[in-house]
Amino acid sequence: MALHPSVAAVRLGVRRSLADLGAGDAVLVACSGGPDSLALLAATVFEARRPGVRVVGATVDHGLQDGSAEQAARVVGQMAGLGVDETVAARVEVDAGGLGPEAAARRARYAVLDQMADHFGAAQVLLGHTRDDQAETVLLGLARGSGGRSLAGMRRGFDRYRRPLLDVARDDTVTACQVEGIEFWDDPHNSDPGYTRVRVRQRVLPVLEAELGPGVAATLARTADQVRDDVDALDALAAAALAALRTDVPDPSGRGPALPLAGLAEQHRAIASRVLRLAALEAGARDAELFHVHVAALLDLVAGTISGEIQLPGSVTAHRDAGHLRFRST
Structure with missing residues (x-):
């Protein structure tokens, strides 16, 4: 049979x-x-x-x-x-x-x-x-x-x-x-x-x-596969960029990597946003609550279009200091 x-x-x-x-x-x-x-x-x-x-x-x-x-x-x-x-x-x-x-x-x-x-x-x-x-x-x-x-x-x-x-x-x-x-x-x-x-x-x-x-369900699933390839490639580039950008600038109160603002500004926005997300997670931000609005605010902070500090979920604060983006506990 x-x-x-x-x-x-x-x-x-x-x-x-x-x-x-x-x-x-x-x-x-x-x-x-x-x-x-x-x-x-x-x-x-x-x-x-x-x-x-x-x-x-x-x-x-x-x-x-x-x-x-x-x-x-x-x-x-x-x-x-x-x-x-x-x-x-x-x-x-x-x-x-x-x-x-x-x-x-x-x-x-x-x-x-x-x-x-x-x-x-x-x-x-x-x-x-x-x-x-x-x-x-x-x-x-x-x-x-x-x-x-x-x-x-x-x-x-x-x-x-x-x-x-x-x-x-x-x-x-x-x-x-x-x-x-x-x-x-x-x-x-x-x-x-x-x-x-x-x-x-x-x-x-x-x-x-x-x-x-x-066939709509099959088409949506196929779209997911195609987008996944692109997202994986961008994530890999972002991980490499984070490794290259991070510096060992002393900061007793710091969490996560210190990232040079000039280096971040040179990155394509699609890469910079992913680098900032990875850095925020490393600093202790909660993945499930770290949304686009938080990453967009970090991009604005790096660009200098906003000033002050960014509060991230997980009691983490991002701020500019001595030409770097830094993270600390709130």
């Missing part, structure tokens, strides 16, 4: 991700019990057999819904039933800490996945984001005016994390589960219009498909 196209699409994505792993390596698969992560897990178990890769199924209980502990227990049973080598589950406390609920849950989830990966010595952590998730991310970035980094969408890989299904439609993960007889959980949060992403999924993308024709 021929392999169903949806199952084949999911397995192909996983096969490409596991290509650089070998016998004895371990891979951790994050699984919520939804169709995307269960299809990913089933494909990983299948594809890991030939190279001899050990598969660990991992689920995280955020404790944000009634019955979440019972759901986590069901997922552990499902993961074991699909043939993983080991299972692991953890409950996390989601502390908003000034973030929105989605961002706070994401931060807590990645923190515990890092701990799990360290414990099992996992070479990769696989995430079940699909092409539809990527399209939603690009639209959200466009609507927020967040610049190239947001339009580039989710990265296919970073550190040890991989997203094997970014070329796979969400419908294919649902179909793959149905074909393989895998029961999946419909998370009520995924249909709650109180979340912006859900409104994009349920209302915005269907309108775009209806008015512009089918």
